[in-house]
């Protein structure tokens with residue numbers, strides 16, 4: 001796979017943002033040639049161990065303006081978590097320059113902690129055996145949130161995330177969706193300026209996913225919170241982010257709008273139609289086409305950058321339509337097509 005490719009010129013990368021006080025840079029998050037190399041020891045035979053290096057992040061440069069909502073996606077092992085860990089100060093870059101709100105995260109991790117919120121979908125930051133409210137009380141003290149602000153923020157988050165009935169329940173008894181809402185509230189109690197979310201909708205049902213996405217949009221509108229969202233669910237990006245960055249093998253390979261990503265990857269969505277009875281393949285205008293027929297159900301692939309509305313109207317007009325749904329492409333498929341497309345355009349380029 002070609003890892004030497006430059007980022008696609010998609011939408012405008014975030015370079016603006018309001019200059020803050022105290023000499024803050026214009027870009028709220030700024031990475032310049034950031035690298036992270038891990039030294040790994042591998043067992044070779046019974047006694048011998050071999051050292052080798054894993055370049056998890058490689059010459060990564062981007063900026064995010066205050067108030068932007070950016071999707072950060074890529075295949076497994078691409079370097080997303082490593083980037084987030086460097087942005088929070090958990091990991092120190094091996095090279096390059098990284099700043100969040102003008103702060104070097106690994107040098108001033110505690111100072112930065114007051115300005116950022118982090119949600120890991122697969123792990124909780126809440127105290128497992130304590131009622132939810134006790135975790136919030138502990139965070140109130142840990143972050144030294146002024147009493148008035150704590151009460152105001154807690155009241156607002158309880159209302160917006162509908163946490164009222166859960167506050168006295170031990171965290172281990174909460175459902176995944178409830179726990180996730182509890183975690184998101186915990187990350188926002190201290191009014192962070194930036195929120196890092198790592199797979200915040202993983203394992204949630206459709207209703208809970210919608211609720212989380214709506215909430216994120218609302219927080220961004222009300223507080224201009226900058227959001228960096230890592231996910232494998234393209235709908236998270238579609239419904240929350242105006243910009244998406246794709247990372248692969250530690251390098252930025254795309255930075256722009258989601259529609260542009262679909263165009264670059266030539267990805268397709270699938271319209272699944274249920275007809276009243278078995279019919280011959282429905283006639284649809286190219287490039288849409290029927291890719292599968294199973295009794296009265298048919299699958300119609302169409303470019304992800306186009307709306308399904310015209311296609312639906314056409315099928316409904318001519319066929320006995322009973323039900324329909326639209327399936328999104330997954331991120332791995334979009335990225336795989338993006339590479340295939342890139343390889344096709346530049347056949348002489350080698351990695």
Ligand SMILES: Nc1ncnc2c1ncn2[C@@H]1O[C@H](COP(=O)(O)OP(=O)(O)OP(=O)(O)O)[C@@H](O)[C@H]1O
Pocket residue numbers: 038039040054055056074075076077078079080081082083
């Ligand atoms: N502590 C570590 N020591 C050694 N190698 C590591 C370490 N952390 C990550 N890596 C390696 O760095 C690369 C990037 O990992 P990272 O977890 O950042 O990927 P990711 O994009 O978050 O993947 P996923 O979607 O699977 O979570 C992988 O090859 C991984 O094995």
